[in-house]
Amino acid sequence: SQQGEEDPQALSIQEGENATMNCSYKTSINNLQWYRQNSGRGLVHLILIRSNEREKHSGRLRVTLDTSKKSSSLLITASRAADTASYFCATDPYGSSNTGKLIFGQGTTLQVKP
Amino acid sequence: DVKVTQSSRYLVKRTGEKVFLECVQDMDHENMFWYRQDPGLGLRLIYFSYDVKMKEKGDIPEGYSVSREKKERFSLILESASTNQTSMYLCASFSVGTHLGNTIYFGEGSWLTVV
Numbered sequence: 001s002q003q004g005e006e007d008p009q010a011l012s013i014q015e016g017e018n019a020t021m022n023c024s025y026k027t028s029i030n031n032l033q034w035y036r037q038n039s040g041r042g043l044v045h046l047i048l049i050r051s052n053e054r055e056k057h058s059g060r061l062r063v064t065l066d067t068s069k070k071s072s073s074l075l076i077t078a079s080r081a082a083d084t085a086s087y088f089c090a091t092d093p094y095g096s097s098n099t100g101k102l103i104f105g106q107g108t109t110l111q112v113k114p
Numbered sequence: 115d116v117k118v119t120q121s122s123r124y125l126v127k128r129t130g131e132k133v134f135l136e137c138v139q140d141m142d143h144e145n146m147f148w149y150r151q152d153p154g155l156g157l158r159l160i161y162f163s164y165d166v167k168m169k170e171k172g173d174i175p176e177g178y179s180v181s182r183e184k185k186e187r188f189s190l191i192l193e194s195a196s197t198n199q200t201s202m203y204l205c206a207s208f209s210v211g212t213h214l215g216n217t218i219y220f221g222e223g224s225w226l227t228v229v
Contacts, residue, residue, distance in 0.1 A: 042222045
């Protein structure tokens with residue numbers, strides 16, 4: 001079952017602009033993760049934020065988590081053409097016993113124009 | 115780096131054929147997964163394995179089976195391929211004991227076309 005819903009479904013920006021993607025989920029979680037998928041390839045883990053964290057940074061990525069609203073956002077600053085990809089949020093449901101059975105959203109397709 | 119290798123990137127099979135999709139991981143991970151990915155539907159879990167010879171159905175197991183005879187290898191089997199199984203298939207693995215949190219590692223995907 002798909003718990004995460006991402007918004008927008010597609011985003012097109014110019015190089016150098018910031019890109020913000022949002023994810024909402026329905027149940028309590030242990031953590032929330034963001035993955036990136038280049039066209040026709042597998043998913044690659046970007047960043048993980050635990051349920052007791054509110055913000056996390058990794059390079060040009062900034063993730064926030066609001067557990068009261070059951071939502072997260074991924075901000076990519078100073079975007080580059082190479083950031084063009086699909087971005088997925090994935091939640092690790094509370095009580096999942098550390099199985100790795102994440103629930104993925106349907107993704108946001110980001111296009112960064114040179 | 116963890117490596118998850120899917121043996122076939124692109125396959126074309128005929129309706130009714132038996133299809134094997136192979137996946138191997140090199141990091142001694144306990145858990146392995148098979149997903150399919152379709153436009154507009156995101157990733158859907160087909161099967162999950164938490165140990166050798168142990169498996170659990172995911173959200174869409176119908177028409178599929180799996181085999182895990184060795185810890186590093188997880189195979190997805192389409193007993194009789196049908197056109198509605200045309201899709202991108204993704205294998206993933208996960209270490210229960212990871213210190214990094216529940217991060218899973220994906221293979222590059224297998225594009226299956228059933229004609």
